[in-house]
Amino acid sequence: MAFDYKKEYKEFYMPKSKPSIVNVPKMNYIAVRGKGNPNCEDSEYKKSIGLLYAIAFTIKMSYKGNYKIDGYFSYVVPPLEGFWWQDNGELEIDYNSKEEFNFISVIRLPDFVTKKDFDWAIKEAIKKKNMDFSKVEFLTYEEGLCVQSMHIGSYDNEPDTINKMHEYMVENGYELDNGGKRLHHEIYLSDPRRCAVEKIKTVIRHPIKKKN
Numbered sequence: 001m002a003f004d005y006k007k008e009y010k011e012f013y014m015p016k017s018k019p020s021i022v023n024v025p026k027m028n029y030i031a032v033r034g035k036g037n038p039n040c041e042d043s044e045y046k047k048s049i050g051l052l053y054a055i056a057f058t059i060k061m062s063y064k065g066n067y068k069i070d071g072y073f074s075y076v077v078p079p080l081e082g083f084w085w086q087d088n089g090e091l092e093i094d095y096n097s098k099e100e101f102n103f104i105s106v107i108r109l110p111d112f113v114t115k116k117d118f119d120w121a122i123k124e125a126i127k128k129k130n131m132d133f134s135k136v137e138f139l140t141y142e143e144g145l146c147v148q149s150m151h152i153g154s155y156d157n158e159p160d161t162i163n164k165m166h167e168y169m170v171e172n173g174y175e176l177d178n179g180g181k182r183l184h185h186e187i188y189l190s191d192p193r194r195c196a197v198e199k200i201k202t203v204i205r206h207p208i209k210k211k212n
Contacts, residue, residue, distance in 0.1 A: 003075040017150045019168035024143035029106035030055050031139035037098040048105040056107045058121040071112035078108040083183040091178035148205040174208040182207035
């Protein structure tokens with residue numbers, strides 16, 4: 001039975017639609033940075049997804065080749081995630097100005113994958129797919145204390161869920177902590193190409209700290 005991060009770490013991937021507080025530990029990711037409207041046909045965002053999955057599956061299928069990753073076990077590739085921000089420095093996103101989006105698209109790496117294994121996967125993918133993977137990086141990120149909730153429905157309706165998250169945060173003695181690298185975070189549990197808009201599931205997280 002393949003290890004499934006969504007099932008084994010439900011507190012991070014399968015929260016309820018009611019907001020909750022979570023402390024997210026350090027994790028390693030395959031990452032691609034970019035900017036612009038993600039909905040445009042030839043967007044940097046859509047290209048980033050192809051790059052991420054190419055590396056993710058190169059690592060997942062490595063056991064079939066000569067390169068052996070120490071500690072490897074069978075697993076399900078974790079879901080696509082994204083960190084988003086705009087240049088105004090605010091944590092909350094203006095959904096009417098998608099062309100101003102900055103993003104880091106990521107897919108979590110199993111803990112057994114080292115930087116050396118990652119570098120091998122990049123070289124292997126270049127050789128097999130004849131693509132440019134220069135934008136793909138090995139990212140270590142510790143998200144820390146956050147408020148999160150499951151959002152069900154259109155991405156454009158996320159502010160409704162975010163407002164509830166912020167109300168819950170304040171009621172429990174917290175405030176937003178969007179300084180530096182702490183960003184709006186989404187985890188995509190549904191493929192919008194194969195799912196009705198009203199049923200799309202997205203985990204939304206915002207960084208918080210105890211209110212002074």
